[in-house]
Amino acid sequence: MAGARPEVASAGEAPPRGARRRGTAGRLGVLVLVLVVLCLPPWWTLFAAGAGWPLPVFLGGTVVLAAWMVAFPFLMIAGHGARQSDRAARIADTSLGVVWVLFTWSALGGLADLVLGGLDVGGADRARAVAVAVAVVSAALLGWGHYEAMRVPRVKRLDVHLPRLGAGLDGTRVVVLADTHYGPIDRADWSARVTEVVNGLDADVVVHAGDIADGTPARRRQQSAPLGAVRSRLARVYVTGNHEYGSEAQGWLDRMADLGWEPLHNRHVVVERGGDTLVLAGVDDVTAASSGLAGHRANLLGALAGADPDRPVLLVAHQPKYVPQAAAAGIDLQVSGHTHGGQIWPFNLLVRIDQPVVHGLSRHGERTQLYTSRGTGFWGPPFRVFAPSEITLLTLRSGGPSTTG
Known part of the structure; x- marks a missing residue:
């Protein structure tokens, strides 16, 4: 209609529905990106970087990480949102700590794999050895880290x-x-x-x-x-x-x-x-x-x-x-x-x-x-x-x- 003004939210008014949808979609996109970034190094280093694991191991690891990416936002909402479920919060918080440690040491393991490959060290078993080392170090740090958190x-x-x-x-x-x-x-x-x-x-x-x-x-x-x-x-x-x-x-x-x-x-x-x-x-x-x-x-x-x-x-x-x-x-x-x-x-x-x-x-x-x-x-x-x-x-x-x- 001629003379109509564009839809603009004035001070104190809720933003237009389209703007809210775009904002929600943007936040969801950022969340998905963060979860993918956290899970990609563990998936690659532990399961996919030429370690040659049997197919059930590869598929099992992939499914576990994918399931965590899907479940984590819901656990966080249930645990830290309006419901305040302590059980959901414990699962969400603990799993986030596990994934963060795996992310850190998988990234370092991946870098070590690249350096060793450039030096032609380790041969065909190098990727599997790196994966095992990352898993062992991560498990040890998580056990020790939990003790450190819970002690006086x-x-x-x-x-x-x-x-x-x-x-x-x-x-x-x-x-x-x-x-x-x-x-x-x-x-x-x-x-x-x-x-x-x-x-x-x-x-x-x-x-x-x-x-x-x-x-x-x-x-x-x-x-x-x-x-x-x-x-x-x-x-x-x-x-x-x-x-x-x-x-x-x-x-x-x-x-x-x-x-x-x-x-x-x-x-x-x-x-x-x-x-x-x-x-x-x-x-x-x-x-x-x-x-x-x-x-x-x-x-x-x-x-x-x-x-x-x-x-x-x-x-x-x-x-x-x-x-x-x-x-x-x-x-x-x-x-x-x-x-x-x-x-x-x-x-x-x-x-x-x-x-x-x-x-x-x-x-x-x-x-x-x-x-x-x-x-x-x-x-x-x-x-x-x-x-x-x-x-x-x-x-x-x-x-x-x-x-x-």
Whole structure:
């Protein structure tokens, strides 16, 4: 019709049906591409690259990988969508970890096969030997990685020297937990044993740096309950991570308060020992602003409002990427988690694209130091490969260089 305007969605209106279909088709296409990319190296290296397996072995391997590609999206939707089926989530998460390890080592095995072929090493049996080696290495890493994920973390000890720290606070013991990720695998007993380890460290301050759970406080009540038994002399403080913003973030702040912790929801508390004081400040996760929850965003000015600027500040912020704001504000020490140290190698290389640090102590600007924990638990796949979990004991010292212990 002459004079008719093209169909354009105005602000607040739903996009046209055709646009929604194209968007859905685009997301589906990306998902299919990712699944194919993950499965192609294992299929090629283990079954198809001249290994000469009997036909039933070739067909069986092909069918298993194809079936996983088809089933995985449905398992993820059932496990992490509206239904929140823990059983489906366990299957989806575990299988994703298995495929990721197979992808990594199959790709490396394929490269090794090409190099050996170029050097004319191995002869006709080379491809089969590579396939067997990849299978054995992957199985060993998955077994070891599962043990590493499920065990109680070892304690990592570190001295952190803060020039502005008063002598009365020299030797203050700060225990850091992060990324416990209580989730589809019931780890209530694990949580209780973590609490026992923490209580054996004689902490002055205990910090939980966020990503407490995958699930609401009601669903993860039993797993989080042991946190109520954590002991400290001066304070127990907690900040939200990005995962709380898909699992009732305000509910987790309330839950931790009920357990006796101080939720540092863009606020601070002051602790004192020997006549000297330390400001413990915390901010919401950087994803909070996009969550739609009123009053939730990372607000460092609000967190420090009323604090004496001459006092040293320990800031808890879930993601290391918040450190530029901390450095600009002259924070003495930021404590973060989020990265898991990569959790399953070589994912640490991808984490480094998004975060300034993957793990450990680092310096940013003249005053600010950042400690990034590898995390106490795990997210999703119940594996940790070359990225061990940790309970961290930071001993604060007055002046001098920071050293590991």
